[in-house]
Amino acid sequence: MSIANPEFPSRLSESSPLIQELRDLLGERLSVSAAVREQHGKDESFHHPQSPTAVAFAHSTEEVSEIIKRCAKYKAPVIPFGTGTSLEGHVVALYGGVSIDVSQMKEVLRVSPEDLDCTVQAGVTRKQLNAHLRDTGLFFPIDPGADASLGGMAATRASGTNAVRYGTMRENV
Secondary structure, three states: OOOOOOOOOOOOOOOOHHHHHHHHHHHHHEEOOHHHHHHOOOOOOOOOOOOOOEEEEOOOHHHHHHHHHHHHHOOOOEEEEOOOOOOOOOOOOOOOOEEEEOOOOOOEEEEEHHHOEEEEOOOOEHHHHHHHHHHHOOOOOOOOOOOOEHHHHHHHOOOOOOHHHHOOHHHHO
């Protein structure tokens, strides 16, 4: 099923200039494999899965920026992908486009216990961050149930079982 949208000129093909540019940038970390695309076009929601045209596996914020610049140049949709645990259909590629998978961006960059602050890459998961914080006496209180990525949690304003006591992502980020 394809939905037309006048903002996007047409669905991308695997041989489009954008895909070639992304392949030059990312090499083997750009996938047009059907299995990889299917995995990135569905989540835990009831929405009908729709695959992106390609999946770009980013390793840094700078790479994400470069991917988005190229997609903007060709007016191609961009779909961010963390762990795929969304319950609302956030990763479904209604208009095709490029899924940017940040799951390999897993670094905890900085922890400042005195400021109750830390900086992480978008692919860091809740469990990973809490394991890193364990010896500091701190913990990350947002618990949406699934081991979601913090990038995905920020994008969806995640909540969870601790929201009444500690707030949602909105209050914690």
